[in-house]
Amino acid sequence: MMDLINELWYLRRDLVSDGYDQALNRLAQEVPMTIHEYPSGEQCWTWRIPEKWSVQEAYLETLAGKRLIDVAHHPLHVVSYSLPFEGIVTREELFDHLYVHPTLADAIPFVFKYYQRDWGLCATQRLKESLTDERYRVVIRTRFEPGTLKVGEVIVPGKSSQTVMLAAHLCHPAMVNDDLTGVVVGVDVMRQLLQTTNLYYTYRLLILPETIGSVAYLSHHEDLIPDMVGGLFLEMLGNDSAHALQFSLQPDSAFDRCMATAFRGLDSQGYTGAYRSIVPNDERQFNAPGVRVPMLSISRVERPSYPPHPYREYHSSLDTPAIVSQERLEASRDVVLGLLNAWEHNGYVVNHFKGEIFLSGYGIWIDYRENPEGSRRLFEIMERCDGEHRVADIATELGISFQAVWEVIAKFLEKDLVSLSVVPKPTAPRRS
Ligand SMILES: [Zn+2]
Incomplete structure (x- = not known):
């Protein structure tokens, strides 16, 4: 990866x-x-x-030609889907189109304008703070075409x-x-x-x-x-x-x-x-x-x-x-x-048994004196195997993990005491 x-x-x-x-x-x-x-x-x-978008070049420079921002140095220096733009702008005008990260002084922010079309450049806060000239030159050559x-x-x-x-x-x-x-x-x-x-x-x-x-x-x-x-x-x-x-x-x-x-x-x-x-x-x-x-x-x-x-x-x-x-x-x-x-594995748990399972007879009894919580869980899970509860429903009702319920269900499956069904199969007798 x-x-x-x-x-x-x-x-x-x-x-x-x-x-x-x-x-x-x-x-x-x-x-x-x-x-x-x-x-x-x-x-x-x-x-x-949207159209396909590409950028040929995008930079900011002083009127003397000193390059301050250049997309060739980092792809994030231009707003994704920026309109093309070329011209001399005042610092104020530039700042309306120059984006910086709100908290990280040395990071270039990721800014996109997919649907509110505009031109824009991105820079670090540090770079922006150093811009004291009255005017700058902006060049953004981007292309929109069918794709x-x-x-x-x-x-x-x-x-x-x-x-x-x-x-x-x-x-x-x-x-x-x-x-x-x-x-x-x-x-x-x-x-x-x-x-x-x-x-x-x-x-x-x-x-x-x-x-x-x-x-x-x-x-x-x-x-x-x-x-x-x-x-x-x-x-x-x-x-x-x-x-x-x-x-x-x-x-x-x-x-x-x-x-x-x-x-x-x-x-x-x-x-x-x-x-x-x-x-x-x-x-x-x-x-x-x-x-x-x-x-x-x-x-x-x-x-x-x-x-x-x-x-x-x-x-x-x-x-x-x-x-x-x-x-x-x-x-x-x-x-x-x-x-x-x-x-x-989240099937409906269909019981093949009626009444409580004779746990010790199946070798899955848990001694409540040694493991009171495990014993209680075993009973609580068994009680809910009725063809109407999925594994996750049992876990939700008991406030425990899916895996904890599955551990018990896997034992029941092994002993053929239950099966899983993708549709509910209630096993309780119908009462009018
Ligand atoms: Zn994101």
Whole structure:
């Protein structure tokens, strides 16, 4: 994952751009990928596909010709999708178009103007403070032309057409934690799933430009939407912080419940938050009206109450490979795989027994004097095996992790005391 990051991070990956295409083509060598193309100008629901954008040169210089800012030195020195502009401007006029990072004096900020067209340059606060001349020369040579927006799709088919969606965006030029980490973790997750046999659900990973990529894909695949049972948006998975799970707009969905209980068993330092309360991304398009897929997001952002939220180097030139690590990426990949693995096993637990199980007869009795909590749990879980509770429902009712319930259910499965069903199969007699 770090090798891919080192190879791709510095590319000029704007929404529709050569750098984005180059990165996506490279990723397509890692896993079997279909690349969907949507032409500039095409209407997708209420949106329109943007033009391809490229920058030939962009710089600021003194009237004497001293170069102060140059996009050749860093891709973030020009606003993404900046209009072309060339002329002599007053310092005041320049400052209306010169962006700096609000807190980091030595960082160049990431600024984009996809839909409110304007020209703009970005610099460090230090550079801006040194600008004392009355007039400067600005040159921004950018080009807008018809192109195609591209969405990469990796599919791991399961027995069922019911699908879990994964998504990550690739449109942040010369930055790493946001957004390349989500992409490489997603690719690695798919690589693992491709080697897993007997998957019940189908998995689709989308690699796309933020927001417009999700709208483009969904509007062209409306037939797939009814089969989308849940999803996870992936990003900011390399910084040194605990995992954050943000629920969908339907926090009581079976998918949300399962993710919540499984997450408890995967990162003891992790925290959770309501929809839109941690960090909003492409999951918004999946949760939106007419789509309504319960898509959660997993990241490592700092808690919203903590000042460097989402993380110190966010949307700046300091978001480099230096702030992420292979170890954390692997840990995040394992959290995502753990969440998906729980969903695969989240069947309705159908009891083959009536009454309490004769536990000692099956060799699964736990001595309540030695392990009172384990003994109580065993009974509490057994009581809920009735063909009407999924594994995650039992975990939710008991306030424990999915994995803790699964440990007991696995023993019951081994002794053929229960089976799992994808549909409810109530075993209690009906009463009128
Ligand atoms: Zn971002």
